[in-house]
Amino acid sequence: MQLAKNTHNQSQVNKLLKQKADDFLVIEGVSKIYPTPEGPYTVLDGVDLKVREGEFVCIIGHSGCGKSTLLNMVAGFNTPSEGIVLLQDQPITEPGPDRMMVFQNYCLLPWLSVFDNVYLAIDSVFPKKSQAEKRAIAREHLAMVGLTEAADKKPSQISGGMKQRVAIARALSIRPQVLILDEPFGALDAITKEELQEELLQIWREHQVTVLMITHDIDEALFLADRVVMMTNGPAAQIGEILEVPFARPRNRRRIMEDPEYYNLRNYALDFLYRRFAHDDE
Numbered sequence: 001m002q003l004a005k006n007t008h009n010q011s012q013v014n015k016l017l018k019q020k021a022d023d024f025l026v027i028e029g030v031s032k033i034y035p036t037p038e039g040p041y042t043v044l045d046g047v048d049l050k051v052r053e054g055e056f057v058c059i060i061g062h063s064g065c066g067k068s069t070l071l072n073m074v075a076g077f078n079t080p081s082e083g084i085v086l087l088q089d090q091p092i093t094e095p096g097p098d099r100m101m102v103f104q105n106y107c108l109l110p111w112l113s114v115f116d117n118v119y120l121a122i123d124s125v126f127p128k129k130s131q132a133e134k135r136a137i138a139r140e141h142l143a144m145v146g147l148t149e150a151a152d153k154k155p156s157q158i159s160g161g162m163k164q165r166v167a168i169a170r171a172l173s174i175r176p177q178v179l180i181l182d183e184p185f186g187a188l189d190a191i192t193k194e195e196l197q198e199e200l201l202q203i204w205r206e207h208q209v210t211v212l213m214i215t216h217d218i219d220e221a222l223f224l225a226d227r228v229v230m231m232t233n234g235p236a237a238q239i240g241e242i243l244e245v246p247f248a249r250p251r252n253r254r255r256i257m258e259d260p261e262y263y264n265l266r267n268y269a270l271d272f273l274y275r276r277f278a279h280d281d282e
């Protein structure tokens with residue numbers, strides 16, 4: 001009897017734990033209305049999304065539909081006009097080291113070396129750690145993105161792909177729970193972009209970080225994400241549909257591209273963006 005009771009309790013606990021993991025990041029009824037000289041402008045209108053812990057979610061949608069506005073609310077740089085964003089049941093009201101953002105334009109400090117760009121972030125979040133420890137964390141994360149040799153270079157002396165690697169190493173070096181990427185590879189050439197996508201997947205697997213990433217590239221979203229969130233056009237944009245990406249991990253680009261399901265998903269997303277929610281100017 002006791003055993004049966006314990007088993008029952010354990011299954012309840014497992015259910016609660018799963019629910020907690022499923023509700024890791026919760027965006028609930030979020031709207032954003034900006035005051036403008038022409039009157040209130042509704043960018044987002046009632047966005048609901050739940051993200052599981054460790055999930056990789058890509059967000060696609062036409063320019064101006066409010067993707068950055070939404071992710072800025074998760075980062076804490078922006079606040080909803082209505083609704084709420086919760087991380088592990090806590091409302092997000094300001095930026096914090098549990099959520100790190102990486103932008104398309106790298107945002108490195110040009111007067112600091114690659115190493116010091118990463119070190120500065122670690123130092124600001126972990127001021128009590130010893131200098132040796134902080135230097136070791138910086139070295140470890142630069143090694144993770146293959147930049148050990150470039151540690152003493154200034155941002156102006158390295159390529160765009162390398163700069164984005166520094167930005168990713170810097171973001172991860174403070175061990176955030178959520179990594180927010182706003183079109184991180186948008187400015188890179190195709191080969192560098194593919195290399196960085198592979199590296200990002202490896203890092204995501206090793207760090208077990210939850211990733212939210214904006215992209216305009218459907219192939220990128222299908223290669224990286226567990227789910228692709230497709231937004232309707234603004235104003236008053238909403239989540240139109242969510243695609244579950246079924247490909248096994250670790251993913252192999254060639255194998256995925258040989259899978260007929262890849263083309264079904266790709267065509268479905270293209271149809272959503274360029275027919276059902278086509279932009280007037282496209």
Ligand SMILES: Nc1ncnc2c1ncn2[C@@H]1O[C@H](COP(=O)(O)OP(=O)(O)OP(=O)(O)O)[C@@H](O)[C@H]1O
Binds near residue numbers: 034036062065069
């Ligand atoms: N502070 C603000 N005041 C008024 N309107 C704003 C403000 N910030 C953003 N907007 C408007 O909100 C809309 C959504 O902007 P946002 O940058 O979130 O879109 P996006 O989907 O990320 O676009 P893109 O893909 O081009 O980066 C745009 O029309 C933008 O002009």
